[in-house]
Amino acid sequence: xxxxxxxxxxxxxxxxxxxxxxxxxxxxxxxxxxxxxxxxxxxxxxxxxxxxxxxxxxxxxxxxxxxxxxxxxxxxxxxxxxxxxxxxxxxxxxxxxxxxxxxxxxxxxxxxxxxxxxxxxxxxxxxxxxxxxxxxxxxxxxxxxxxxxxxxxxxxxxxxxxxxx
Numbered sequence: 155x156x157x158x159x160x161x162x163x164x165x166x167x168x169x170x171x172x173x174x175x176x177x178x179x180x181x182x183x184x185x186x187x188x189x190x191x192x193x194x195x196x197x198x199x200x201x202x203x204x205x206x207x208x209x210x211x212x213x214x215x216x217x218x219x220x221x222x223x224x225x226x227x228x229x230x231x232x233x234x235x236x237x238x239x240x241x242x243x244x245x246x247x248x249x250x251x252x253x254x255x256x257x258x259x260x261x262x263x264x265x266x267x268x269x270x271x272x273x274x275x276x277x278x279x280x281x282x283x284x285x286x287x288x289x290x291x292x293x294x295x296x297x298x299x300x301x302x303x304x305x306x307x308x309x310x311x312x313x314x315x316x317x318x319x
Contacts, residue, residue: 286311
């Protein structure tokens with residue numbers, strides 16, 4: 155109430171009339187501009203919201219594509235690992251078979267060598283037995299022996315055979 159005492163009625167009416175005149179002038183000259191400005195601002199805000207929503211959708215799409223690519227790469231990696239493991243097993247089997255074949259060849263060669271050595275030793279033994287028999291025959295022919303001498307000669311012959319073995 156203190157403010158109303160400071161203003162007179164005429165001033166108050168003048169103020170109200172001036173306000174309405176200003177409102178009418180603004181309505182005539184500036185109202186469309188203000189509405190246009192507000193509409194543009196609303197459109198910019200709506201466009202920004204749409205842009206944000208589009209960016210979210212694009213981000214989600216890229217995320218899904220990335221996850222799909224990641225799954226594909228993991229699948230390829232697993233396939234390559236499996237392929238390498240299979241190839242490793244195959245090479246291990248080939249190496250094992252090759253080693254077995256080489257071992258078998260070595261064994262066969264050793265057996266053949268042993269047979270050859272046995273045959274060679276038998277031949278040498280035959281030669282020695284023949285030499286001993288010839289020596290014994292020569293000794294028998296050179297002297298006439300008694301039965302005791304025969305036994306003695308055979309024993310010596312057998313001892314010589316044992317020594318050569």
